[in-house]
Amino acid sequence: MTIGWRTLDVGEKALIYTAQGHARVEAGPKRLFLFLEKFIPLDCFTADQTEYLRITYKNGTIAHRSGPCAMFRNPVEVASVEVMNGVSLDANEVLVVYRLDPKTQSVSKYIRPGPTIFIPTANECDSIRFHEFEWHGTDPNNKTKKIPRGLHFTKLQVIPDQFYYNVDEVRTADDALIRVKLMIFYELRDIEKMLSATSDPIADFINYMEFIERSSQLNDLNNYPQLQERCRVIGYVVSKVGFRGYHASPTLQSMHDVAIMKRTELKAEFETEEQNQGMTDLLLQNDCRGWLLNKEWKSQI
Known part of the structure; x- marks a missing residue:
């Protein structure tokens, strides 16, 4: 028990217990005078846009609060608060979800497309699982x-x-x-x-x-x-x-390279021989033309 002044800053909360066992929540900014009272600061839990708060109340109910949000845990009413991660889905992604019905023990399947942040409802959190794909990679x-x-x-x-x-x-x-x-x-x-x-x-x-x-x-x-x-x-x-x-394979590739080189050499030799043959034919044609002209000139003398 405390006697004296206590201060709550902006954004803070505290639980105050009286000597008779009653409890109340005070929010700052505030300055409190306590007389035989117990001062307990409350923990604040926050979730961003990709997270959610899983709240378990002392009466057994469970609630999910999507982010962004914040909550002070009042131990009189709330047993626990957990910050859970949602599943972020892009526009080109889907999530395959299996849900177990606790009454009939049957499993149903549904597909959640993106873009979205998948957050399970409070009554299905412990009864769902995601399809895990294992493919060749x-x-x-x-x-x-x-x-x-x-x-x-x-x-x-x-x-x-x-x-x-x-x-x-x-x-x-x-x-x-x-x-x-x-x-x-x-x-x-x-x-x-x-x-x-x-x-x-x-x-x-x-x-x-x-x-x-x-x-x-x-x-x-x-x-x-x-x-x-x-x-x-x-x-x-x-x-x-x-x-x-x-x-x-290296052996087959080597044989292929040798064959290509051989074909290239043979083609070059063929073209060279073809040019030589053409030159020889041209010389023979010139010789024959000269012989005929010489013969014709002698016959005219």
Whole structure:
């Protein structure tokens, strides 16, 4: 118990207990004279625009207060106040939420699109979970290689995207092994279909690639019917496949370079021989013309 003066500044609150056990809340700015009273400053909890306050009252009810907001915890009425983070969604992101009904124990699903700050209601906070996606992702050491479970996320992007991908050990018509370099452009069109048909669409993309003999046709999307059919089943659309070239093994590349050099040398030799032959033909033509003129001149004498 206190006897004397206490001061509350602007923006402060305090709980005052009397000797009889009664309590009251005082807000500043104020100067109080206490006589056999207990002075307890109240803690202030604040949440910004991406957060919310989870308030648990002593009667068992729970409330959520979206930010930006502030609240003083009155221990007479409130058991606890927690500052919780909301889920920020951009315009090109969605959140897949699963909600458990405590009465029927059934699970329902709904999709929350952005742009928004997702804040669960007080009665669903302990009964929801977000869909956690685990897809093939880019190898940190090689941007053209995909590794299982390389991507972990809960916010699903729904804008057109693309990725590099190299296919190793592609056998050509002359039985040589090469690496084909591709760039795949895709877009998610049907989220429900994707969720029910696949757990990893990137794996489906790279597993349903098939190749043709002519490299110039690798840019034509019509030459990938299996890929297009699989994308239709899982709710995606592949808008374009770009052929970025190929890479052979060092041995095969060395043989190819030697063959190119040999062809270049033979072509140069052929052109040189062709020029020499043309010069020889021109000299012969000049000699024949001179002989005929000389013969004609002698016949006239």
